[in-house]
Amino acid sequence: MLEIKNLHARIADDGAEILRGIDLVVPKGEVHAIMGPNGSGKSTLAYVLAGRDDYEVTEGDIFWNGESILEMGPDERAAKGVFLAFQYPMEIPGVATMTFLRAALNAVRKKRGLKELTTPEFMKLVRAKAAELGVSDEMLKRPLNVGFSGGEKKRMEILQMSVLEPTLCVLDETDSGLDIDAIRIVSEGATKLRGPDRAMLVITHYQRLLNYIVPDKVHILAKGRIQKTGGKELALELEKSGYADFTGKAA
Amino acid sequence: MxxxxxxxxxxxxxxxxxxxxxxxxxxxxxxxxxxxxxxxxxxxxxxxxxxxxxxxxxxxxxxxxxxxxxxxxxxxxxxxxxxxxxxxxxxxxxxxxxxxxDEVDPEILATYAKLGIPLKEQEILAGVRKAGEPSPNAGTSGEGHEEANGYASLAGKxxxxxxxxxxxxxxxxxxxxxxxxxxxxxxxxxxxxxxxxxxxxxxxxxxxxxxxxxxxxxxxxxxxxxxxxxxxxxxxxxxxxxxxxxxxxxxxxxxxxxxxxxxxxxxxxxxxxxxxxxxxxxxxxxxxxxxxxxxxxxxxxxxxxxxxxxxxxxxxxxxxxxxxxxxxxxxxxxxxxxxxxxxxxxxxxxxxxxxxxxxxxxxxxxxxxxxxxxxxxxxxxxxxxxxxxxxxxxxxxxxxxxxxxxxxxxxxxxxxxxxxxxxxxxxxxxxxxxxxxxxxxxxxxxxxxxxxxxxxxKISDNMLFYCTQRGLSEEEAVALVVNGFVRDVLQHLPMEFMAETQKLIGISLEGSVG
Incomplete structure (x- = not known):
């Protein structure tokens, strides 16, 4: 279970406060969506959960499975099962996707006290998961994300998520910049990962992604706080009325 | 920052x-x-x-x-x-x-042994790969590879x-x-x-x-x-x-x-x-x-x-x-x-x-x-x-x-x-x-x-954060990024020295990140 308690965070460089007291609970087995206008703090929340040190937590705490993760580095959180699917995945020139996946998987397995996979075991695992997402062998040989289209990059994020077997998945605007077909492939991949031991937080601007990844709950984030929580129908309401009620500005 | x-x-x-x-x-x-x-x-x-x-x-x-x-x-x-x-x-x-x-001063032989350079003729320098063993990079191709492979299987010396x-x-x-x-x-x-x-x-x-x-x-x-x-x-x-x-x-x-x-x-x-x-x-x-x-x-x-x-x-x-x-x-x-x-x-x-x-x-x-x-x-x-x-x-x-x-x-x-x-x-x-x-x-x-x-x-904070989010420590992340950066050149080294060089790159950059 993910528990966020009165979380305040600011940008380390200039002290600007972005998160102003977030309270949120996502039980295992559930998918929650976070929706909100630009600048509401959605991506900041994702980064703070993953442990990015450009942000400073000034108040509150984050618990994952009852344990505070605030003092942990990003790699330790990853070992605890935290995974962030990036809005803008990074390109790593010269490092084959396969090499990267293997380094990452072995790193988390080591930290989780599991033994590293042998080359044949690893290849079998990745090929099977890649096939489900329509990721070709050729793509696995190319340097990670270099020259990939927007859709390919997002598929690669979901592939990494599926290979690393996290228990807390945070998807940061996974639908941004994708056409309808790409959204469908990516969402189907993410939906397959739903399970009783996994909590998911899906961050998005638009309701359409939630047609594919149907959430148990929807939270509206604006001005650094959760303004309203409801069922999946809340997303549809928003589609009509916009965020004006929550930002204090006319749409 | x-x-x-x-x-x-x-x-x-x-x-x-x-x-x-x-x-x-x-x-x-x-x-x-x-x-x-x-x-x-x-x-x-x-x-x-x-x-x-x-x-x-x-x-x-x-x-x-x-x-x-x-x-x-x-x-x-x-x-x-x-x-x-x-x-x-x-x-x-x-x-x-x-x-x-057998006429060389034992002190000098010991020096080279300590440096990992065996001067005995039956040994393979660096010992990275034995003759006939498949190359770790076979399949990734590169002009120099076939030649290097041919060598190792020919002599391995x-x-x-x-x-x-x-x-x-x-x-x-x-x-x-x-x-x-x-x-x-x-x-x-x-x-x-x-x-x-x-x-x-x-x-x-x-x-x-x-x-x-x-x-x-x-x-x-x-x-x-x-x-x-x-x-x-x-x-x-x-x-x-x-x-x-x-x-x-x-x-x-x-x-x-x-x-x-x-x-x-x-x-x-x-x-x-x-x-x-x-x-x-x-x-x-x-x-x-x-x-x-x-x-x-x-x-x-x-x-x-x-x-x-x-x-x-x-x-x-x-x-x-x-x-x-x-x-x-x-x-x-x-x-x-x-x-x-x-x-x-x-x-x-x-x-x-x-x-x-x-x-x-x-x-x-x-x-x-x-x-x-x-x-x-x-x-x-x-x-x-x-x-x-x-x-x-x-x-x-x-x-x-x-x-x-x-x-x-x-x-x-x-x-x-x-x-x-x-x-x-x-x-x-x-x-x-x-x-x-x-x-x-x-x-x-x-x-x-x-x-x-x-x-x-620059190895940006963004790149490091991306790698560490996937579970790599910062040192592992830098080594991975640098080895990717030099990959085009590494491929041109004789096979026997590639692994050694990758290690040397790691050692040379030791302490360069927090």
Missing amino acids: AAVQETIEQVKSIDVDKYKYGFETDIETEKAPQGLSEDIVRFISEKKGEPAWMLEWRLDAYRRWRALKEPTWAKLKYPKIDFDSLYYYAAPKGVSGPKSL VAVDAVFDSVSVVTTFKKELAKAGVIFCSISEALREHPDLVKKYLGTVVPQSDNFYAALNSAVFSDGSFVYVPEGVRCPMELSTYFRINEKNTGQFERTLIIADKGSYVSYLEGCTAPTRDENQLHAAVVELIALDDAEIKYSTVQNWYPGDKDGKGGIFNFVTKRGDCRGKNAKISWTQVETGSAITWKYPSCILRGDNSRGEFYSIAISNGHQQVDSGTKMIHLGRNTTSRIISKGIAAGFSQNTYRGLVSAHRKATGARNFTNCDSLLIGDKCGAHTVPYIEARNSSAQFEHEATTS
Whole structure:
């Protein structure tokens, strides 16, 4: 279970406060969506959960499975099962996707006290998961994300998520910049990962992604706080009325 | 930005002293008197029992050197070298030339064993891969691979010429090489056994008065390797020279001469280390390569001289002139260098593309950390028709270091159809270091096609965060990113040395991130 308690965070460089007291609970087995206008703090929340040190937590705490993760580095959180699917995945020139996946998987397995996979075991695992997402062998040989289209990059994020077997998945605007077909492939991949031991937080601007990844709950984030929580129908309401009620500005 | 701050803190406390080859061998040496004069040149020549023409050649070089000035155009800062306080010759006592293995001083054998250079003939150097074992990178392809693979399965052996201070102490596998007609020995021995070959080629690529350091080397060079591969012979194993500076205040001036006769092929590797010392030591080598019609020479260097301590004290001053001459048609010379050591590096392995259709290549990884300064690059001089060259340079700067790529690509009037492709990438780690690219391009023939690409990037916090979010520690992340950055060049190293080099890259950048 993910528990966020009165979380305040600011940008380390200039002290600007972005998160102003977030309270949120996502039980295992559930998918929650976070929706909100630009600048509401959605991506900041994702980064703070993953442990990015450009942000400073000034108040509150984050618990994952009852344990505070605030003092942990990003790699330790990853070992605890935290995974962030990036809005803008990074390109790593010269490092084959396969090499990267293997380094990452072995790193988390080591930290989780599991033994590293042998080359044949690893290849079998990745090929099977890649096939489900329509990721070709050729793509696995190319340097990670270099020259990939927007859709390919997002598929690669979901592939990494599926290979690393996290228990807390945070998807940061996974639908941004994708056409309808790409959204469908990516969402189907993410939906397959739903399970009783996994909590998911899906961050998005638009309701359409939630047609594919149907959430148990929807939270509206604006001005650094959760303004309203409801069922999946809340997303549809928003589609009509916009965020004006929550930002204090006319749409 | 916190990660960058941490990096800087780490670099401040970096312990470059962890240089693992910094030990000293306690051995009696015989030195020439301090300083440099015609008498010292005569002393060295006499010690080596050289023919009269060689002494004259040296004296000529010495006189030219007196008239030359130290070059100051490189982006390097260092205290003035006092050439009168140096020793120009030091040899382990009782050694005047290479001997058979059982005659070599056990102290010296132990030194090389400690350095991981086995001088026993049955061993494979570095022991990375056994003969016939599949290459770890098979399938990733690359021009050099098949050749390297062919080698390992053919022989899996590397012949070594070990140079200790000023003399060559032993050369392995000589008999086996002789069967193929390949001459591989110290240059002193070559002067005695094959004087005509030496006389014919010495100084024909790097003339005595080429530059200040080359002139100095020509006057006082002590030893180095000599290779002659006869017509049509594919050298049956990798050749390598391992240079070790041991003695204090001693300059090392080695001279290497490699001749690949028509249609032959040779791959050669040099490695270098030196003890940890507070004083700077001078290393001024000259390497000449000559490739005749259809011949190919592949020359690889892994330079790991002592880089100085964390405050920039000590370390080797490395002023080296390396040049290859594609003297015949379809000749090919390929330089691959991995530069991780030295306080100062001044080095531009170059190719003269004289023969029609000849090809020159330069692949370089230059890593600087601590207070190291690197000014390195290449010259590709297109003289013949349809000559091609390729330059791939990867500079990585960390700590307080300065890393400069300096390169010249020129096409002369008759070089119709000359082509060059240059790619210079620099990677910065932290914000106290610098990377610079200084390309010179001269085309005197309108049909020349020269391409130049350059990038400078930083290992960004974004990239590190992305990797660490996937579970990698910061050090693992940097090693992964840097190895990806240099991948194009690593592929050109002989297979036996690739794994070693990857490790060396990790060690060289140790402490460069938080």
